Amino acid sequence: MTYKTDEILEDKWVNTTCGVCYCGCAARVRVVNGVPVKIEGIKESTMGGTGAGLCGKGIAGLMYYHDPNRIKKPLRRTNPEKGFGVDPKWKEIEWEEALEEISTRMKKIMEDNPNKILFTNQTMRASDGPHNHLYFYAKAFGIPNNGNFIIGGGSLHCGNAAHMLGGLIHGAWSIAPDWRYTKYVLKWGSSKGTGSGHSAMTNARLRADSVRRGIKEIVFDPMGNFAGGKATQWVPILPGTDTAVGLAMANYILNIRGEIDELYLRAKTNFVYLIREDGTFIRDEKTDKPLVFDERAKKIKVFDDESIAxxxxxxxxxxxxxxxxxxxxxxxxxxxxxxxxxxWASKISTVPVGTILEVAKGWVDNAQIGSTITIEGQTFPFRPVSSVTFRGSQGHSNGIHQVASIDLISQLVGAEDVPGGTMGWPSIRRKYPGGEYERLPKVGKDGVIVPSVFYSHDPWPVHAPSYPCTNSGCVEFWSHSTLSHIPYVKEKEYIQEKFGVEKVKPEMIFGIAVNFLISNSDWDVALENFKDCFVVLSDIWVNETDQAIGDIILPDTSYLEKDTWSSEIDSFFFNGSPSYEDWYVHLQNPVAKPVGESRDFMNVYLDVANRVGVLDKYHELLNGYYSITDEKLKLKPGEVLTWKEIGERVLKWVYGDDKEKIQKQGFATWHKPIEDVYWRWNMPTRCPVYMEFLIHDRRAAEKIMKDTGFELEMDMDQYAPLPDWFWPTSHKELDDEYDLLAFSYRDVLHTNNSTFQNPLIDEVSQMSPYTFTITLNKGLADKKGFKDGDIIWMENKYGTKENGIVKTMEAQHPKVLGVCGQGGLWADRRPIAKGKGSNFCKLLPSYLRHYDPITGNIETSVAVKIYKG
Amino acid sequence: MKQQNELEKIMFHPTGSDLKPYEWMMRPTRQREWIDDKGIFLWLAFFFSEIGAGLYFVSLFYEYRAGIVLGWLITLILGGLIHVLYLGNPLRAWRMIMKPKTSELSRGIWIIGVFAALGFLQIITSGGFNMVFNCIMGILCLLIISHGFATMNVIRALPAWSSTMVLPLSLISGIWVGSQLLQMMFVLGGSSALASGMEVWSEAFFLIYLLCILLYVWGTFHANEIGKTSIDVQLNGELSKIFYAGVGGLGLVLPAVLTLIMWGGDTHGFLIFLRLVFVLAGDLAIRYTIMKSAVYKPLI
Amino acid sequence: MPRWGMVIDVKRCIACWGCTIACKEEHFLPPRVFFNRVLIGETGKFPTSSKLIYPILCNHCTDAACVEACPTGATYIREDGIVVVDDDKCVGCRACLVSCPYQQRTYYDQKVKEREYYPGQGKTEMELIGEKLYPLKVGTVIKCNFCSERVDEGLKKGLTPGTDDVATPACVIACPVGARVFGDLSDPESEVSRLIMEKKGKQLRKEFGTEPAVYYID
Known part of the structure; x- marks a missing residue:
């Protein structure tokens, strides 16, 4: 076995950004004789794993280029019937024909109401691209806010509650432990550092070093697999009950143990704001600012009065x-x-009382309240305890209370954005030396941080619910949903009618295929809700959504063929290293020529914008987005440029004279000052831990509901300022027959469902015991008469069912079933993916009551009965 | 092998055993190379070498030239050829003489080579059946008989093969099958007296053969956990049908019945033929189950 | 002369399969052929059970069962301890494969050669170029070679295997959590030796008696 070096005519490595999940790790691709043959990480960059490390699915990303099932030409449905199991009878058409049809339809709709066009948003990047640009692209069409997006990929399972709180507390998309200095980490339904979540490999690298250092990692999770399986201690917990344990711990810290970081609470939270009996803030008549009491001056003052220490x-x-x-x-x-x-918490969560107390005690003991640490000559409070959450615990109908109670633990000991504590992703992005683009958070109303960049819906300032709503997402009413859930809701038409949206019934969907039909909830509801639209999707394959409802499918380039100069410039708030490490911002360089006639969707978007007549508007928005003031670099009206040509201007603006150098090396790097990392005490902001705005929101929402005669079940009590306990919908549906809770989780090998079509990932998935199977606790399996390899059916109360293969495991709560996300696929043109794994999403009922009334997060556990197949 | 259910067929590539890909070396994992697919040649090659050498060996006692000729031919032509067919690169087969010091396989090739040469000499020389020559050839025959199982026996990774009873079983079965062949040759050659006279040996070898199989099963079962798994596969698992019908029925019960009928030398040509067929089938079956049931110890 | 070996830190490992897939790309391996794998299981009983993750590869044993079993000398231990197969000498008898208690060898025959990553859809450009660049010989046994091509080429350039990426096995540099360390076991000062000493490195199934050069630390 040796290499035939004489067969090598050209051998080069191209630096780019991985596009297999949303993390965007540094990646370089070996191209031999023009063929991409290998992917690694980039040793010189901290975007990603140790050294040149990259996770398995990232390395396997090669196959996105090599897949013979890639679409090579635009496809047009010729069978007017849509649905599951219906052959679309695709016909290959020319690009010109496709683009003409799309733009003609769009123009016609826009004459009526642009809000009748829905855009899809992606949370995975197999086809990848500049995710942020979609939001203001939609704006160019005259669509004002985030209500016209259909979320796909990771869908509403992740995010809405976690992002809302991440934004409010940290000015960032998500949270992570400060691995470098922490000693005690609590993970609640999150696999940060063990393969999932944002900056997955960056976190994995940092975590690996810190576990070697000997930190304690306690994982609350229904399953001891990715996070729990690697933890110092895995605590089995019922899905959706983290709030109870969090609140009991908070009670221990504050009332039983009584050890809190008082200075932090006084200085950095809104717990000092004065409230009246009904819980609302007392505000200054003139400035409308909340009031506080100055103990030294014995006087009530506005909260930001500089005279108060x-x-x-x-x-x-x-x-x-x-x-x-x-x-x-x-x-x-x-x-x-x-x-x-x-x-009380133990009864709800099944976590033993002793464990709750022991963990809470460990938390306070390790918090080192009052201690400081000096790093590089600068002194910061030192709180080496961190409590993080993500998809698992926040994905419930009580999502906001889940995340708020988990955050409260960190708040009480002052472990927020200080060394060792709970960190947000970077919220401050200083300019590259010699460049211009800079993003700094602001101090907003009531002292709350306004994130420097946030996708779709800004968490602050908040808007009280209002109506009539102007788009299908009804975001005027659901004012805290990062991305709207309404397009998926069973009672969508009723809701839209009540809130005055019936006049803007969507007629067209335009975007990137993120398989939204099968990746959120009940497939039939999704089909019913979307099938009447004219659906145009850009994709590298024909996925399930394309096959079921797509009218025109445009061949997109994969991330390996894209020139996505913009990919990481503004995604620092969820992709940069949350740790004290220099900035590394990567470009996505093309490593191979586009497959067939595929075109980068961004170029297609620009083309469509030009045909529809909104390109100038888009240019204007883009100039504003990057705050380009240099007239030479600004995109001008009448100009028609490719995405790459636009990049030449923007990169010049962002990186100045180093543009060429950076393009050549594939990434920019510069120093991140330590005070930007541990910014908490340098910025005059206060965490809105007391979510007073929810009291006002409740009043407004209830009034609207009364005025419109809105009668659907919504748990309005959840509009409460303090984290409180609410049973998730799934628990309410448990009974003697539907006696188990099914939940899903992320496998390190898979990003939603695009990875199922990758043969390199497929073959190792088969070697991984839990990836394609449905797991249940061994004792439970014995009791129910199941053994490894049996076919099992899971059926929810609404008659939806899914089958799979049983794999028993010890490390699973005996009242749950675990499914790794989005298998059970059936698209004919994705033969590797077809039939692999089981689909969990379809089991999720999609009635409004199954969503978090505040954030729109879907309940991601479901009561099921099981039986043999 | 257990039938895969329809979902397994879609999700998991067949592993050639009951295991799913994720169970490989996590549960006792069966060896496949020396029995599955082209590996089946090795099973046949070992079988023919053994019965050929067995026939040669037994013929030596009767100085029966037709016997040693046939034995020599079976061992070399059938055994040897099938061996070579099994190899990935048959043209390089000569290389297998390179490592007699450590490789049992290599030693086997040497023995076969010497056996071929000396056997040829014995066949063509009129005074070939002398004491010294017979002794040398006898030893070579025993080595060849046990060659297959000796090759397997040295593999420490597979406890079912490295069991102490594997070699004795192989020797006895070779002689037993060889004696049956010779007896048949006598019948065909019209020497019914010789055939009848041999029956006493058949009785003895059969009983020892039976004992060896029982000892093998008992010994391997009690040797260690993994040996136990292998025997379990033979007796209760996917190989149980072959074990009970092939080894038990064809290899032991039916020959036992026939031996009892002919007890005391009351032989009958057709019954000897029938017994030979059963014995050959039974020998193939025991070899098959031993080769197929060997499992590796899980790694974690 | 160095004695190359590896330390795998199972505490760091998160079972992402990076090693497995990187190795496949490095050696252009056909479907279902692996020089690196990850074994995943669990031990203990609920609720105190724990997950076991063991990345495995050829152990490059000092007393290698495969070397002993090979009748042609095709499988041998290099002076630096790497166990390799000389595919010009291999006859494909598979005695090595059957003998390896760790089952780290694969018989590469016509059927394996014909496997396609997209069955029935023809070979991809990557598979085709792989057959040219890294030709595997039909009828021989293939296995992990500790990326000896990288090690040898690196040494020629004056680089240090285990330190310089291009001179280090692909699975080591692919690991995103730094769970793999490659180096000289004969040098007591090397990182591998130090880790084995300090963290009490253990060989997988030491009882097989083959003296693996791959150690695990927890």
């Missing part, structure tokens, strides 16, 4: 303002928490 903000006390009784909302918290005893 941090330690003088009152956390407790009864005061009076203009004859009205008031007190700091911290007192409300203190009283509120008293009801949450460990015994």
């Amino acid at each position: 941090f330690e003088d903000f009152a956390l407790e006390g009864d005061f009076e303002h203009n004859g009205e009784k008031c007190r700091p909302c911290f007192m409300a918290l203190k009283e509120h928490l008293k009801q949450f005893t460990p015994e």
